[in-house]
Amino acid sequence: MVQDKQDKDQLAQMPIDQLYQSLRTSANGLTDQQVQSQKAKYGDNVITAAKGENKLLHFLKNFTSLMAILLWVSGFIAIFAKMVELGIAIWAVNIINGLFSYWQENQAHKASDALKKMLPTQATVIRNGKSEQIDTADIVPGDILMIAAGNSISADARIISADSFQVDESALTGESDLTDKKPDYHHGEGKFDEENLIYAGTVASAGSAKAVALSTGMNTEFGKIASLTQSQQAKPSPLELELNRLTRQLSIIAISIGIAFFLAAIFFVHYPVAQSFIFALGMVVAFIPEGLLPTVTLSLAQGVQRMAKKNALVKNLNSVETLGETTVIASDKTGTLTQNQMTINHVWLPDKVFTVSGEGYVNNGQVMDGQAAVKPGQNADLDLLMKAISLNNDTTVTPNNQPGAQAKIVGTPTEASLVILAEKYQLASKQLANANPRQKELVFDSVRKRMSTVNKGQDGKLTLYTKGALDGILSITKSILVNGQVRAITDDDIKQIQAADEEYAKQGLRSLAVAYRDLDASEDLSQATAANTEQNLTFVGLTIMADPPRPEIYAAVKKAHQAGIRIIMVTGDGPITAKSVAVKIGLVSDQARVITGDELSAMADEDLRQAVKGEVIFARVAPEQKYRIVKANQANGEIVASTGDGVNDAPALKxxxxxxxxxxxxxxxxxxxxxxxxxxxxxxxxxxxxEEGRTVYSNIQKFLLYILNSNVPEAFPSVLFLFSGGLIPLPLTVMQILTIDLGTDMLPALGLGSEKSEPGVMQEPPRSRKAHLLNKSIIWKAFGLYGLVASIISAGAYFFVNYAYGWPKHALSASGAVYAEATTITLAAIVFCQIAAAMNARTKYTSVFKIGLFSNKHIVTGIIFEVILISLIIYVPFLQGVFNTHALGVQEWLFLIAIPIPLILLEELRKWVVRKYFLKRNS
Known part of the structure; x- marks a missing residue:
């Protein structure tokens, strides 16, 4: 069994006889006894899954976060304080939130399951000198594999013999071009480019081959990727860490207040210890934001729904907010930044250059000579080139002209671009093929770097059409076609052609050369080979192609840079093409450093960490290198988003x-x-x-501001009670406090979680890892501004009612109708202050009138609900007894309704001052 890549390289270069001896096999394959021995030694050819987490523990962890534990304790405290209904309500909130989180997390799947599904189930091998079908799980090292076009490859193997064999290795390399495979060893550019090695998880696309298995199961390159993916441990998201920190902060605040109130009740009011303890417990429960977890969960869930409408499906709720913190995006090029549709944009002839309009596999462009469209019959040289690329082509394309729809191609992307070019030229390709039937094909290989076909014209003449890499074509060219005339090719002609090709290469464009030769009718095509047929050709021209950037990529890259997000291109493509595309779309400047996979292999981790801090592009990278790039950025403190589509990307993605x-x-x-x-x-x-991720985090902060600001007016009455030595009866009872926390506050708070992106959210840099949900701005607004104003208003309402009934001539009473009415107006005043707070918290700097005072239907619904709820508590006799309330008159209601208006206007004034002076000065 081959254990590592170095061993495979050694076996790839061994003579066949020595290879058989090393693997203890032969051309006749393994014997049954050898198979049993190998099976006992190496096991089944399967991708084994990592041991999963215990299902019960996975379920319970949704109920054991720090905030969840705090709520369990709060519920217990409420029950201990003889508020059973409240305790049950808090626990119910916790249970519902945990179940919802568990359901969301169950949407994620195990990567190892997908890896197992990708392996084929049957394979053809030679054993005991005979061909037989076996389950792929039964393949062992030393088995002789028989592979045909369309077969999935089941093990890492070395090719013994091959006939026009090509393999699609995109699942490993991420690149869509087919790879030629041959028995002879030749190492190309890239990790999986050995010509005589094939890998599990890839697909045979053309031809056939015989190969000997080198590695199976988890020892294949495929299996190593699976192992690397499984070894990644789940990390708590930044939001989880931040919520844990917030929970600790709020716990300290709540417990500290509880202790202070406990001591004050004993020393200032002279309550018995037991009564003081229950009073303090009530305050602790009141200061814990029971709605935080459901609001966070709902904010994340709504973010998931909004992202789904924008073509982004999020599997884990916490990932939504993590997106908003992203500082670096490690992005593939092909198909992500570009269209993954190779497109011809120029046709170069020795005496003229034509431009081609239209991008991708949609035949709605034209071949242009300046501003004029060119059609068949107008340029003989161009006609011949178009005829050559149409006849020398094995690819079919079914274009889809719907916006964003992918064309269906059967063949290679390069040949697909030639098919579309012929369509744009209005060439009747099918009729042309029928009139010029193919007589012979010399298939493409990576040594010749060209493909040829022999076609028979209507006049009976045979013509050889050849296309391929320029150096491969020029080496067999003797003449050149210029303006309809064939003449001997000169050194100056060659220099002109190569100069044009080099200029296009600097722009990141690829070329494909086209040539032809008229054959003698007497030539025996059955004996035709590349060596005796591809010679003395006439050079016609070059087709210049590129994978065009997505049209919307320019604006997206600009928006990312405005948001302080760096984008690092990580591609399997060549360095020249990679840099050209990156510069063209504005990803980096022309001074950016390009690091190839080979350079990266030689770099120490510290050098890589320094490299990724600047403008950098990675080209020709291997799977574990992409993984290293992600880790290097994370080691620098970056929040990294990484894109990928192949098996090779799985470790980096995880x-x-x-x-x-x-x-x-x-x-x-x-x-x-x-x-x-x-x-x-x-x-x-x-x-x-x-952008949605940033909005979610902002909405959580808005909720936090809203929910905390009510704590000050809730606590202020108790402060008056304690520090007056009990002379001022409690203006707000514990049950009334909890009515605000779990009743009137909840729906408007949840509405803040659905607030849309505030203007300018993508003009700010990513949130610093040192920044926290509960920051100085929120503390100042919640406790020093909103909370203080609400305390003054609600306390003023309490004393106003008592004043109307004879205070201070008569002492304040702790019972009776007057006391009930005073506490009721205090409670109602806080609720109406919260209506203003809900509106004010919707934006950080932007005027709420600009985004629409009533544009958030969830908040409007929540406000209507809390007004109805407070009305029920005030007027329903049963609830009056539970919450110690009293009916209010018209005069009191007019006072309450008027409360939000000045509060909203004052906050609008503050935001205007901030926008005009502070933000302008620091912009």
Missing amino acids: QADIGIAMGATGTDVAKEAADMILTDDNFASIIAAI
Whole structure:
């Protein structure tokens, strides 16, 4: 069994006889006894799944976060304080939230399951000198594999013999071009580019081959990726860490207040210890935001729904907010930043250059000579080139002219671009093929770097059409076609052609050369080979192609940079093309550093950490290198989002703070390892999702501001009671306090969780890891501004009612109708202050009138609900007894209704001052 890549390289270069001896096999395959021995030694050829978490523990962890534990304790305290209904209500909130979180988390799948599904179930092997079908799980090292076009490859193997064999390795490399495979060893550029090695999880696309299995199961490259993916431990999201910190902060605040009130009740009011303890427990419960978890969960869930409408499916609720913290995006190029549709944009002839309009596999463009469209019959040289690329082509394309829809291609992306070029030229390809039937094909291989076909014209003449890499074509060219005339090719001609090719290469464009030769009718095509047929060709021209950037990528990249997000291109493509595309779309400047996979292999981790701090592009990278790039950025303190679509991307996707898989072209493995799936494979959707993530975090802070500001007016009456030595009866009872926390406050608070993005959210830098949900701004607003104003208003209402009934001539009473009415107006005043707070908390700096005072229907509904609820508590006799309330008159209601108006206007004035002076000065 081959254990590592170095061993495979050694076996790839061994003579066949020595290879058989090393693997203890032969051309006749293994014997049954050898198979049994190998099976006992190496086990089944399967991808084994990592041991999963205990299902019960997985379920219970949704009820054991720090905030959840705090709520369990709060419920117990409420029951201990003889408020059983309240305790049950708090526990019910906790249970509902935990069940919802569990349901969401169950949407995530295991990456190893997808890996197992991708392996084929049957394979053809030679054993005991005979061909037989076996389950792929039974393949062992030393088995002789028989592989045909369309077969999935079941083990890492070395090719013994091959016939025009090509393999789709995109699941491992991420690149869509087919790879030629041959028995002879030759190492190309990239990790999986050995010509005589094939890998499990890839697919045979053309031809056939015989190979000997080197590695199976978890020892294959496929299995190593699975193992690397499984080894990644789930990390708490930044939001989970922040909520835990917030819980500790609120716990300290609540307990500290509880202790202070306990001591004050004993020393100032002279309550007995037991009564003081119960009083203090009530205050502790009142200061714990019971609605925090459900509001956070709802905010995240609504963010998930909004993202789904923008083509981003999020599998884990907490991933929504993590997106908003993203500082670095490690993005693939092909299909994410570009359209993954190779497009011809120029046709270069020795005496003329034509431009081609239209991008992608949609035949709605034209071949242009300046401003004029060119059609067949107007340029003989161009006609011949178009005829050559049409006849020398094995790919079919079914274009889809619907916006955003993918064309269906059967063949290679390069040949697909030639098919579309012929369509744009209005060439009748099918009729042309019928009139010029193919007589012979010399298939493409990576040594010749060209493909040829022999076609028979209507006049009976045979013509050889050849296309391929420029160097491969020029080496067999003897003449050149210029303006309809064939003449001997000169050194100056060659220099001109190469100069044009080099200029296009600097722009990140690829070229494909086209040539031809008229054959003698007497030539025996049955004996035709590349060596005796591809010679003395006439050079016609070059087709210049590129994978065009997505149209919307320019605006998305600009928006990301405005938001302080760096984008690092990580691609399997070549360095010249990668940098050209990156510069073109504004990803980096022309001074950006390009690091290839080979350079990266030689870099120490510290050097890599320094490299990723600047403008950098990674080209020709291998799977574990992408994983290293993500880890290096994380080591620098970055929040990393990484995109991917292949098996090779799974470890990086799982390591990243946010793994983003492609939904349209991605493998199941990538989708399962990711936190988010893009249904349109579009980078712009990532930026839209980041904006939603920032909005979710902002909404949680808005909720926090709203929910905490009511704590001050809730506590203020108790402060008056305690520090007056009991002379001022409690203006607000514990049950009335909890009415606000679990009743009137809840729906408006939940409405804040659904607030849309505030203007300018993507003009701010990503949130610092040192920044916290409960920051100085929220503390000042909640306790020093909103809370203080609400305390003055509600306390004033309490004393006003008592004043109307004879205070201070008569002492304040702790019972009776006057006391009930005074506490009722205090409670109602706080509720109406909260109506203003809900509106004020909707924006940080923007005027609430600009976004629409009533544009958030959830908040409007919540306000209506709390007015109805407080009315029921005030007027329903049964509830009057429970909450110690009393009916209010018209005069009191006019006072209450008027409360929000000045509070909203004063906050609007403050925001205007901030916008005009502070923000302008610091912009």
